[in-house]
Amino acid sequence: MSAARYDAIIVGGGHNGLVAAAYLARAGRKTLVLERRPLVGGAAVTEEIFPGFKFSVFSYVVSLLRPEIIRDLDLPSHGLQILPLESTITPLDNGDYLGSWADPDETRRELARHSPRDADAAVVFGRLMHHMAMAVKPILGMVPPDPASLAPADLGGLLRLGGHFRSLGPERFHALHKLMTMSSADYLDEWFEFDALKATKSASGIIGTFLGPRSPGSAYVLLHHYMGEIDGAFRAWGFQKGGTGAISQTIARAARAHGAEIRTGAAVERVLVRGDEVTGVALASGEELTAPIVISGLDPRLTFTKLLDAKSLPAPLVDGVRRYKFRGSSGKVNLALSGLPDFTCLPGMGPHLRGAISVSPSLEYLERAYDDAKYGEFSRHPYMDVVIPSMIDPQMAPPGKHVMSIFVQYAPYRLNGGWNDARREAFGDAVVKTLARYAPNLESLILHRQVLTPDDIERITGLSEGNIFQGELALQQLFFLRPVPEWAKYRTPIRGYWQCGAGTHPGGGIMGASGRLAALQILRAAS
Amino acid sequence: MLKTTPFHPRTSALVRAQTWRRWAGYQMASAYDPHPDREYAAIRSAAALMDASPLYKYRIEGPDALRLLDRTITRDMTKLAVGQVYYTPWCDAAGKVIDDGTVTRVGERAYRFTSADSSLRWLHLNAHRLDVMIEDVSESLAALSLQGPLSRDILSAAAARDLAPLKYFRMIEGAIRGIPVSISRTGYTGDLGFEIWVDAARAVDLWDALIEVGTPWGLTPAGVWALDLARIEAGLIMMDVDYFSAHHALIEARKSSPFEINLGWAVSATKGPFNGRRALAAERPRGPAWGFVGLEVEWGSFERLFAAHGLPPQIPNVAWRASAPVYREGAQIGYATSGCWSPLLKKSLALAHLRAPHFAPGTHVELEVTVEHRRERADTVVRKLPFFDPERKKA
Numbered sequence: 043m044s045a046a047r048y049d050a051i052i053v054g055g056g057h058n059g060l061v062a063a064a065y066l067a068r069a070g071r072k073t074l075v076l077e078r079r080p081l082v083g084g085a086a087v088t089e090e091i092f093p094g095f096k097f098s099v100f101s102y103v104v105s106l107l108r109p110e111i112i113r114d115l116d117l118p119s120h121g122l123q124i125l126p127l128e129s130t131i132t133p134l135d136n137g138d139y140l141g142s143w144a145d146p147d148e149t150r151r152e153l154a155r156h157s158p159r160d161a162d163a164a165v166v167f168g169r170l171m172h173h174m175a176m177a178v179k180p181i182l183g184m185v186p187p188d189p190a191s192l193a194p195a196d197l198g199g200l201l202r203l204g205g206h207f208r209s210l211g212p213e214r215f216h217a218l219h220k221l222m223t224m225s226s227a228d229y230l231d232e233w234f235e236f237d238a239l240k241a242t243k244s245a246s247g248i249i250g251t252f253l254g255p256r257s258p259g260s261a262y263v264l265l266h267h268y269m270g271e272i273d274g275a276f277r278a279w280g281f282q283k284g285g286t287g288a289i290s291q292t293i294a295r296a297a298r299a300h301g302a303e304i305r306t307g308a309a310v311e312r313v314l315v316r317g318d319e320v321t322g323v324a325l326a327s328g329e330e331l332t333a334p335i336v337i338s339g340l341d342p343r344l345t346f347t348k349l350l351d352a353k354s355l356p357a358p359l360v361d362g363v364r365r366y367k368f369r370g371s372s373g374k375v376n377l378a379l380s381g382l383p384d385f386t387c388l389p390g391m392g393p394h395l396r397g398a399i400s401v402s403p404s405l406e407y408l409e410r411a412y413d414d415a416k417y418g419e420f421s422r423h424p425y426m427d428v429v430i431p432s433m434i435d436p437q438m439a440p441p442g443k444h445v446m447s448i449f450v451q452y453a454p455y456r457l458n459g460g461w462n463d464a465r466r467e468a469f470g471d472a473v474v475k476t477l478a479r480y481a482p483n484l485e486s487l488i489l490h491r492q493v494l495t496p497d498d499i500e501r502i503t504g505l506s507e508g509n510i511f512q513g514e515l516a517l518q519q520l521f522f523l524r525p526v527p528e529w530a531k532y533r534t535p536i537r538g539y540w541q542c543g544a545g546t547h548p549g550g551g552i553m554g555a556s557g558r559l560a561a562l563q564i565l566r567a568a569s
Numbered sequence: 570m571l572k573t574t575p576f577h578p579r580t581s582a583l584v585r586a587q588t589w590r591r592w593a594g595y596q597m598a599s600a601y602d603p604h605p606d607r608e609y610a611a612i613r614s615a616a617a618l619m620d621a622s623p624l625y626k627y628r629i630e631g632p633d634a635l636r637l638l639d640r641t642i643t644r645d646m647t648k649l650a651v652g653q654v655y656y657t658p659w660c661d662a663a664g665k666v667i668d669d670g671t672v673t674r675v676g677e678r679a680y681r682f683t684s685a686d687s688s689l690r691w692l693h694l695n696a697h698r699l700d701v702m703i704e705d706v707s708e709s710l711a712a713l714s715l716q717g718p719l720s721r722d723i724l725s726a727a728a729a730r731d732l733a734p735l736k737y738f739r740m741i742e743g744a745i746r747g748i749p750v751s752i753s754r755t756g757y758t759g760d761l762g763f764e765i766w767v768d769a770a771r772a773v774d775l776w777d778a779l780i781e782v783g784t785p786w787g788l789t790p791a792g793v794w795a796l797d798l799a800r801i802e803a804g805l806i807m808m809d810v811d812y813f814s815a816h817h818a819l820i821e822a823r824k825s826s827p828f829e830i831n832l833g834w835a836v837s838a839t840k841g842p843f844n845g846r847r848a849l850a851a852e853r854p855r856g857p858a859w860g861f862v863g864l865e866v867e868w869g870s871f872e873r874l875f876a877a878h879g880l881p882p883q884i885p886n887v888a889w890r891a892s893a894p895v896y897r898e899g900a901q902i903g904y905a906t907s908g909c910w911s912p913l914l915k916k917s918l919a920l921a922h923l924r925a926p927h928f929a930p931g932t933h934v935e936l937e938v939t940v941e942h943r944r945e946r947a948d949t950v951v952r953k954l955p956f957f958d959p960e961r962k963k964a
Contacts, residue, residue, distance in 0.1 A: 128606070145603040435614060
């Protein structure tokens with residue numbers, strides 16, 4: 043059999059794998075993407091789970107898709123269409139709500155209703171966060187230099203970064219240090235008094251992480267939200283028409299337009315290695331494909347210990363991967379609805395239904411939700427980030443009907459007694475019941491319910507322990523430590539074998555940065 | 570006092586931030602939300618409903634109606650079938666554009682003529698000795714523009730008939746909930762879309778019917794700001810913004826021929842006598858002195874201008890209408906007249922007049938931009954119009 047030869051094979055058609063494929067194909071490399079599932083996208087997929095209703099099954103908003111990728115791959119011409127997701131409301135237990143709207147004056151007036159002091163503080167806080175995000179943003183676009191290394195590329199990168207941080211000035215540098223070390227609750231306590239505001243803001247610091255708002259290190263992730271705002275012009279934060287799967291399809295079209303080949307239903311069993319050099323991949327079907335470059339878009343555990351024989355790898359690397367924290371902590375509930383939920387705090391149809399609805403009434407509420415998970419149970423009253431995609435893109439559901447996406451935290455991967463069908467449904471019930479406290483008609487609208495636990499996320503997408511970021515975005519596994527020290531630049535000890543998933547710098551969200559940086563490193567190494 | 574359109578009772582109740590602007594002497598919503606993001610998104614993603622009533626509208630009827638129109642416009646009227654619509658400019662005797670608009674053949678000898686500016690005098694001048702009736706229906710005929718990828722689904726449901734057979738730039742008569750309307754597959758967004766013409770007395774009923782039917786499809790009322798973004802992406806010119814009417818220009822240099830504003834395609838080379846024929850016939854072989862083209866600002870260059878001040882690029886969410894000089898190799902070779910950040914294409918775009926020979930697509934020029942109070946020049950590439958041209962527009 044004379045199998046087709048490729049310059050590069052990418053294992054896993056998640057969005058990072060597709061981005062890497064597009065960049066490699068654009069540089070003239072004969073590139074093949076192999077995806078186990080019948081559709082590309084990984085955790086960024088849209089599926090018609092219930093007839094006529096399209097769910098962004100896992101990932102549900104575009105977070106930080108890099109503007110340079112949008113431009114380099116000309117994604118708008120391939121179908122990128124990010125629609126505005128303009129508001130957030132937090133229903134309160136007293137029947138009131140806290141709103142954040144598209145218009146800054148409306149937002150300020152709304153906040154002043156709860157705390158005039160916070161309304162002023164929010165403006166100054168926003169400015170500081172802008173500066174912090176500007177400080178961190180260059181890092182997203184660079185291969186992380188290793189401070190322990192004396193290699194010229196590392197020194198050059200560190201020098202650039204050092205100069206960058208010096209230019210911040212002491213005030214901003216100190217603020218950045220606090221952000222890097224504090225808990226989001228403590229950090230926000232320094233600024234604000236209104237509990238629901240702090241809770242809602244802190245929620246972005248705990249998403250996808252097995253931490254509570256009072257856990258140190260959770261403040262840093264707050265920044266990610268503001269990084270989206272710097273790129274505001276690109277509407278990098280919003281809702282892709284057709285759901286997140288349409289983003290994956292867009293990137294796939296760009297990759298194909300550059301000549302990349304994409305095969306679905308093609309599960310890679312293992313990566314083939316001769317000596318310390320990669321030679322290709324073996325599929326579950328028995329087929330073998332050869333290529334001098336193989337890139338894994340899978341998470342670090344799968345990349346190093348499933349696709350490879352761990353015995354062929356240096357012990358510190360294997361140990362680092364073993365200790366790398368996944369600890370999936372979130373679940374997802376997708377609902378097909380016959381009509382719109384009626385929120386007690388804002389009855390009837392209104393602009394709040396076109397934005398996010400955050401179930402985060404107080405810091406204590408969130409911390410208690412975490413407490414349940416700490417001891418191996420799902421939160422009885424979880425944090426939820428709810429959106430109604432059909433209000434933003436009516437084509438997600440039949441006219442007049444709706445889909446609701448509920449991101450839920452916490453649902454620990456290691457549940458006491460393990461996950462099973464009964465526990466999954468109990469979790470789904472807890473979610474719907476908690477949300478129905480704020481929108482009593484919700485239960486009567488449900489036509490179909492899809493409940494996804496971390497166990498389901500792992501089973502369907504392959505993401506280890508169901509962690510949506512291919513590993514926690516915790517400081518000890520970010521930047522030059524992601525996924526493990528010394529192997530944070532997309533390389534592996536196997537020559538020609540590379541990593542490009544969110545388990546590498548800079549991490550998760552539909553950012554594409556890992557895929558792009560990996561591809562650029564590969565191209566640089568070849569030249 | 571500005572006038573209000575027949576839809577005012579409905580539109581005025583929706584304008585949350587009292588953002589009004591004028592259009593042909595009418596008070597029009599700039600946006601219903603404080604900013605146009607969502608209204609614009611509706612045009613490109615679902616459907617938007619826009620009041621187009623300030624257009625000037627004329628009913629032209631009689632044995633010589635065709636002769637009058639053929640004498641007036643630059644396109645060949647003899648080829649316009651019943652139920653067909655032309656978009657066309659019309660010129661003065663020197664071949665300079667007076668206005669642009671549409672001509673619809675609503676019957677064997679009956680036409681609807683729309684224009685940006687009042688055209689009554691010009692039509693009467695051209696009707697000298699012709700057996701034709703010209704009726705100004707600007708106020709008695711209201712117009713709604715229903716634009717966007719789902720516009721056909723909504724209108725088919727509202728009109729209780731499949732509108733798929735209605736082709737691009739064709740029109741039909743029909744009814745929506747018993748309200749007699751005329752529906753044309755036209756618009757000012759470069760997207761799939763329709764314009765619906767209705768007796769002003771039934772305007773509010775029509776609005777209510779469309780909103781009721783369209784809401785489940787995401788139908789969103791949209792104002793002029795959203796429309797302005799869409800029309801720039803579609804490369805559609807606006808009189809007295811992108812070019813001066815020959816009837817308004819105070820100096821000759823401000824006038825443009827159709828060839829100079831990207832409407833050369835609408836000038837018939839074969840038809841009989843019409844206003845400007847001789848001048849245009851002379852201009853055609855020698856080529857226009859100016860080209861009207863798209864400009865696309867190169868992001869890297871734009872970003873660097875802001876980064877020099879420690880700023881991320883600052884981008885307005887509404888279109889600009891101003892004259893911005895365009896340079897090539899240090900010399901000014903033209904000017905941009907309007908532009909916007911395209912939320913869809915993720916590009917900074919402008920419409921510009923460039924002198925020959927600098928308007929070939931791909932030419933690298935520089936657009937003047939103001940960054941942190943300083944005049945700077947951003948690297949810019951000449952593009953063919955339209956910037957955005959989806960298949961669904963004509964499909």
